[in-house]
Amino acid sequence: xxxxxxxxxxxxxxxxxxxxxxxxxxxxxxxxxxxxxxxxxxxxxxxxxxxxxxxxxxxxxxxxxxxxxxxxxxxxxxxxxxxxxxxxxxxxxxxxxxxxxxxxxxxxxxxxxxxxxxxxxxxxxxxxxxxxxxxxxxxxxxxxxxxxxxxxxxxxxxxxxxxxxxxxxxxxxxxxxxxxxxxxxxxxxxxxxxxxxxxxxxxxxxxxxxxxxxxxxxxxxxxxxxxxxxxxxxxxxxxxxxxxxxxxxxxxxxxxxxxxxxxxxxxxxxxxxxxxxxxxxxxxxxxxxxxxxxxxxxxxxxxxxxxxxxxxxxxxxxxxxxxx
Numbered sequence: 559x560x561x562x563x564x565x566x567x568x569x570x571x572x573x574x575x576x577x578x579x580x581x582x583x584x585x586x587x588x589x590x591x592x593x594x595x596x597x598x599x600x601x602x603x604x605x606x607x608x609x610x611x612x613x614x615x616x617x618x619x620x621x622x623x624x625x626x627x628x629x630x631x632x633x634x635x636x637x638x639x640x641x642x643x644x645x646x647x648x649x650x651x652x653x654x655x656x657x658x659x660x661x662x663x664x665x666x667x668x669x670x671x672x673x674x675x676x677x678x679x680x681x682x683x684x685x686x687x688x689x690x691x692x693x694x695x696x697x698x699x700x701x702x703x704x705x706x707x708x709x710x711x712x713x714x715x716x717x718x719x720x721x722x723x724x725x726x727x728x729x730x731x732x733x734x735x736x737x738x739x740x741x742x743x744x745x746x747x748x749x750x751x752x753x754x755x756x757x758x759x760x761x762x763x764x765x766x767x768x769x770x771x772x773x774x775x776x777x778x779x780x781x782x783x784x785x786x787x788x789x790x791x792x793x794x795x796x797x798x799x800x801x802x803x804x805x806x807x808x809x810x811x812x813x814x815x816x817x818x819x820x821x822x823x824x825x826x827x828x829x830x831x832x833x834x835x836x837x838x839x840x841x842x843x844x845x846x847x848x849x850x851x852x853x854x855x856x857x858x859x860x861x862x863x864x865x866x867x868x869x870x871x872x873x874x875x876x877x878x879x880x881x882x
Contacts, residue, residue, distance in 0.1 A: 559625075559669075559736045561727055561744035563753075564876035566711045572732075574683060575711045576704045577718055578725040578746055579666050580637040581629035582646065582864050586665070588614055589621045597864040606645060609658055609700045610665055616696045624690075625669035625735075626704075630661055636722055639841060640796070643860040665701040671735055679735040686735065711747070719749045742876065752843045752859070755788060756867045758816045759833040760807055761825055770800050772829060776853060777817055777836060778872045784818040788872070789852030791842055794859060803861070810835040839865050847872075 567573050583598040593614040595604045604610075607628060630641035644661045648654055670690040671679050678686050687706060695701065707714060714726045725748035733743035759775035762768060773792035777785045795803075815821050816836040824830050839862045845855035 559738075559744060560740040561746040562740055562742045562876050563873040564728070564742075564745035564747055565878035566715065566747050567728055567745060568878050570709045570711050573711065573728040573730055573745075574687070574706045574708050575714045576668055576706050576727045576729065577714065577723050578727050578748065579627040579629050579704070580639045580724045581627040581642055581666070582862070584626060584628045584665065585671075586610070586613065586624040586626070588617050588624070590619075599864050599866055601864070605651075606648060606654060607663055607665070608654065609663065612698065613665065613695075613701055616698065616701075617693065620693060621672075621674055622670060622693075623672035624667055625671060626665050626667040626701075628663055628665050630663050637724075639859045647861075647863060663700065666704050667695075667701060668704045668706070669735065671737075679737065682732045682734065683729050684731050715747060715749070723749065724752065725749045745876065750843055751845065751847065752841065753873045754839050754862055754865055754870050755791075755842050755853075756785060756816075756836045756870050757834055757838040757840050758785060758787070758836050759821075759831050760803075761829045761831055764827060764829060769804070771795060771803055773825070774803075774840070774858070775817075775821075775831070775833075776840070776842065776856070778870050779868060780871070783868070785816050785836055786872075787817040787819045787821060787852075788847070789854070789856060791840075791853070791856040791858045794843075794857035799858070799860075806838060806861075807832070807834060810837055837867050839863075839867050839870055 585596050587594045593611060594602060595610065597603050629637040630645060632638040632641055641661055645657050645663060648657060670686050673689055678689060711726060711728055718725055725746060728745040730743040755776035755778060757774050758777045761772040763770040763772045773790040775790050776788045778788055779785055812833050812835050815833045841859040841862050843857045843859055844853045847853045
C-alpha cells in the first residue's frame, strides 16, 4: 500500500501520524520453514541484510507478514539514503559481511498484514497496529516499531523538520490495507520535496573528464505511457557515484531521445547529450517544480532498484480537506 502526496489533513483526530523514513520498502514473510524479505518490486533481498535473520527468533512461533522500511543511519543517527545505497546493490557474501559492520541498518516496522493463519488486511489500521504492538518484539539494534501518534500531525511535522527527517505519513484510523494501491487513506507530507525520476540521458563533465558525469536528464511517465522531460540534476553526485553510474549508462546508451518532447542534442557550451534507454530510476530531492516548468534546485540522492521505471509518475500534492 502506497501513500498519496498531500498537505496535513484538517480532521486530524481521524488520523495516526508516523515519520516518513528515508529508506527502501520491505515486506518480511515468516513461517515455520522460511524467513524472506522482498523489495517493493518483489526481489528477494534477504541475503543483503543478514542481521535481520534474528528477527525470526524474536517472532517465535508466529507466522506473519510484516511491512516496513529498511534504513541506514549517518554519523548523526539520522536516516540516510546515500548510506543505504552502499548496501542496496551488493550481493557478494564477503562484501555484505564487511558492510554489516560499516553500514548498519534498521528495519522500521509499521504494519502487520498476516498473523498466524489470518489476514489482517481487511482490519482497520488501529487493529493492525495493536496486533503489531502485541507481538512484543524484543529490543534490537536492527529493528524497531515506528512511533505512531493520533492527531499530532503538526507537531510531528515540526519535529521531522527539526531533526532533518523527510516528513510524516498520515494514516486514516479506519483504513484497511490496500496492497499495490496508492490510496488517499495514506497521505505523505514532506518537509522537502522528493520523488523518483527516470534517467533518460546524461552529459559529461564540462572539463571533458570522461570519467565524470556533468548532468543527468530526468523524466516521468504520463497515464498514456509517454516519458516527459522534467529537467536535469548535476549536484549531489559523490566521487563513488560517477563510476557506478557510468557503468550502468554504458549498457543503456541509445541514439534516440526517450522523451516525448523534442530536446537539443547538446547543452550550453556545446556539451553533447548522450541519451539512455529509460530503465534506471533515481531518487531526487528538489525545492520547486512549477506547473509547466522544470525541477529546480535538484539534488541526486541515489539509484533505486526497488521500483520499475514505467511506474514513475509525477506526484501531485493532494489538497487538505479534499474527499477521501
